[in-house]
Amino acid sequence: MSTAAKMSATTPLLEVRDLVQRYTLPRESLLRSPGEVLALNGVSLSLMAGQSLGIVGESGSGKSTLARLIMALEKPSSGSVLMAGRDLHCVSADELRRARREFQMVFQDPYGSLDPRQTVARIVAEPLTALENPDRETLRVRVASVLRQVGLRDADIDKYPHEFSGGQRQRIAIARALITQPKLIVADEPVSALDVSVQAQVLNLMQDLQEQFGLSYVLISHDLAVVDYLCDEVAVMYLGRIVERGRPEDLFGQCAHPYTRALLDAVPQAQAGAVRRRRQSVAIASQSFGSAGCAYAPRCPLADAHCREVAPALRALTAHHSAACHKAESVMALPPLVSEPHQPLVSKPL
Amino acid sequence: MIAQAGTAPAPNAFWRRALRHRSFVVGALLCLLVLGAALLSLVWTPWSAYEIDVASKLRPPSSAHWLGTDVLGRDIVSLLLVGARATILVGIIAVGIGLTCGVCLGLIAAAQRGWTEEVIMRFSDFTFAFPAVLSAIMLAAVIGPGMVTSITAIGIFQIPVFVRVTRGSAGAIWAREFILAARAAGKGRVRITIEHVLPNILSILIVQATIQFALAILAEAALSYLGLGTQPPQPSWGRMLNDAQTLLFQSPSLAVYPGAAIALAVLGLNLLGDGLRDLLDPRLARQR
Numbered sequence: 001m002s003t004a005a006k007m008s009a010t011t012p013l014l015e016v017r018d019l020v021q022r023y024t025l026p027r028e029s030l031l032r033s034p035g036e037v038l039a040l041n042g043v044s045l046s047l048m049a050g051q052s053l054g055i056v057g058e059s060g061s062g063k064s065t066l067a068r069l070i071m072a073l074e075k076p077s078s079g080s081v082l083m084a085g086r087d088l089h090c091v092s093a094d095e096l097r098r099a100r101r102e103f104q105m106v107f108q109d110p111y112g113s114l115d116p117r118q119t120v121a122r123i124v125a126e127p128l129t130a131l132e133n134p135d136r137e138t139l140r141v142r143v144a145s146v147l148r149q150v151g152l153r154d155a156d157i158d159k160y161p162h163e164f165s166g167g168q169r170q171r172i173a174i175a176r177a178l179i180t181q182p183k184l185i186v187a188d189e190p191v192s193a194l195d196v197s198v199q200a201q202v203l204n205l206m207q208d209l210q211e212q213f214g215l216s217y218v219l220i221s222h223d224l225a226v227v228d229y230l231c232d233e234v235a236v237m238y239l240g241r242i243v244e245r246g247r248p249e250d251l252f253g254q255c256a257h258p259y260t261r262a263l264l265d266a267v268p269q270a271q272a273g274a275v276r277r278r279r280q281s282v283a284i285a286s287q288s289f290g291s292a293g294c295a296y297a298p299r300c301p302l303a304d305a306h307c308r309e310v311a312p313a314l315r316a317l318t319a320h321h322s323a324a325c326h327k328a329e330s331v332m333a334l335p336p337l338v339s340e341p342h343q344p345l346v347s348k349p350l
Numbered sequence: 351m352i353a354q355a356g357t358a359p360a361p362n363a364f365w366r367r368a369l370r371h372r373s374f375v376v377g378a379l380l381c382l383l384v385l386g387a388a389l390l391s392l393v394w395t396p397w398s399a400y401e402i403d404v405a406s407k408l409r410p411p412s413s414a415h416w417l418g419t420d421v422l423g424r425d426i427v428s429l430l431l432v433g434a435r436a437t438i439l440v441g442i443i444a445v446g447i448g449l450t451c452g453v454c455l456g457l458i459a460a461a462q463r464g465w466t467e468e469v470i471m472r473f474s475d476f477t478f479a480f481p482a483v484l485s486a487i488m489l490a491a492v493i494g495p496g497m498v499t500s501i502t503a504i505g506i507f508q509i510p511v512f513v514r515v516t517r518g519s520a521g522a523i524w525a526r527e528f529i530l531a532a533r534a535a536g537k538g539r540v541r542i543t544i545e546h547v548l549p550n551i552l553s554i555l556i557v558q559a560t561i562q563f564a565l566a567i568l569a570e571a572a573l574s575y576l577g578l579g580t581q582p583p584q585p586s587w588g589r590m591l592n593d594a595q596t597l598l599f600q601s602p603s604l605a606v607y608p609g610a611a612i613a614l615a616v617l618g619l620n621l622l623g624d625g626l627r628d629l630l631d632p633r634l635a636r637q638r
Contacts (some may be wrong), residue, residue, distance in 0.1 A: 115550070
């Protein structure tokens with residue numbers, strides 16, 4: 001094994017270290033200093049090549065901020081993002097531009113993420129033409145081959161986005177991400193704008209591509225089933241922190257954080273005659289100030305005085321499972337939510 | 351850059367749709383009429399527009415003078431034809447100035463945000479606060495009245511309009527996800543502006559330009575009427591109105607002809623703008 005190969009075997013493909021992102025709110029008063037929102041509050045994670053990480057959490061938990069920082073579309077307030085050991089926020093603009101071939105992004109809205117005035121050929125070739133000026137013929141050949149890989153036809157190359165359905169558009173977006181042969185694809189809610197049947201097709205495609213090219217995904221979703229289907233590891237985010245992480249079977253089978261449990265409980269299940277109780281609405285805790293204690297305590301049914309005073313750190317429970325909860329053990333001991341033990345939320349042969 | 355064939359609204363389909371659009375067709379015909387008149391005046395006019403023949407002043411329409419003559423005995427048809435030149439020239443140059451400067455500033459404001467945007471927008475507010483006539487009077491005091499004065503004054507007046515329209519629509523494009531995708535691909539602000547923002551706001555700008563053209567014609571007529579624009583003996587529709595004013599009660603028709611010409615040109619441009627707005631809207635193009 002060469003040194004380079006050994007390096008890549010030990011260096012994670014993506015490493016995020018203690019990432020903090022603050023946003024300044026618009027000034028409310030001339031005299032008071034403007035407020036701040038803590039979108040990310042010390043997120044650390046790492047991802048080995050070929051593995052996939054799912055990030056779940058409710059709206060406002062900082063998932064998309066994390067995605068934009070991993071893609072180096074914003075500068076973090078503090079912390080670092082290392083792509084194959086290289087800090088993206090410390091390299092020169094030119095180096096960053098070239099490094100961008102290694103990681104690409106698929107966006108949530110297939111209607112908004114494709115320029116309506118450009119042909120599929122131009123859209124898909126964008127990551128290549130942004131860096132250099134390859135000649136037209138080679139470019140068309142590459143675009144055509146990547147279109148075939150995502151299940152579109154060569155004839156689609158000169159069409160415009162509005163001539164495609166939502167699922168096909170998302171395939172175009174995936175083709176655009178694939179054309180530079182990246183190692184990592186950050187997908188921000190890639191299927192949530194699609195019909196359920198189309199969702200499954202796109203997820204299957206993503207899985208096939210992963211097997212074919214050894215891709216890694218950072219898959220951001222609020223849909224636990226999607227993450228379960230595609231990811232080797234899952235991180236649950238709440239108010240800018242990772243509150244639990246582990247393999248999907250651990251997490252969904254025996255969750256250790258009351259927030260994960262609440263998320264799992266909120267998954268709608270089609271069940272004849274089932275009566276669903278309505279949860280009382282809870283005020284979403286503000287991210288603007290750093291209050292003492294666990295951020296989830298105001299919503300947590302198990303919270304006690306200790307929780308409100310001391311913020312729990314992410315601690316390992318088993319080799320692959322860690323959670324930021326003082327009462328992780330008692331949460332794990334709670335009876336499972338569904339009568340059957342962990343069932344795949346999406347059956348494999350879709 | 352890559353294949354332009356198979357354009358979404360294919361050229362043929364666009365023209366087929368355009369010819370079915372009533373206000374576009376009427377507007378285009380009126381604009382072509384004015385343009386044709388200006389071009390015709392370069393090669394032929396029934397009489398000279400500069401020759402004074404006091405003996406045959408204020409003639410009613412006849413077979414020799416189709417619309418009669420003015421107080422100096424000049425043929426009205428000839429004056430209208432030659433006057434169209436001034437109208438079109440002022441319109442094109444003034445809108446050109448406004449479009450070029452305004453769109454550039456607007457695109458910069460949308461791309462840079464922050465202080466740059468603030469400075470550009472406050473500057474355009476400042477310019478917008480001066481009516482075109484007022485800045486024309488100021489300019490006339492400095493460089494003297496004339497066509498250059500009116501073109502400059504109208505052009506400057508057009509800039510903030512285009513700045514605002516451009517900034518607003520470009521800002522909306524910058525918020526779209528495909529801009530984020532372009533940034534993720536490694537494109538800089540300049541390239542994104544040229545390759546993504548400008549093509550997406552082009553139809554809005556074209557429509558705005560036709561409306562501004564109509565306003566420029568009105569402003570040119572007003573400035574000529576006030577004696578700040580085109581100077582005699584160069585005829586213009588505004589000057590004709592000015593001359594007709596003193597004889598409004600003896601021969602009101604003198605005011606009617608240039609007035610009707612201005613109204614038709616403005617109407618034509620507005621209809622054309624309306625038509626283009628409908629035709630260039632991709633959502634409408636998609637339906638067919």
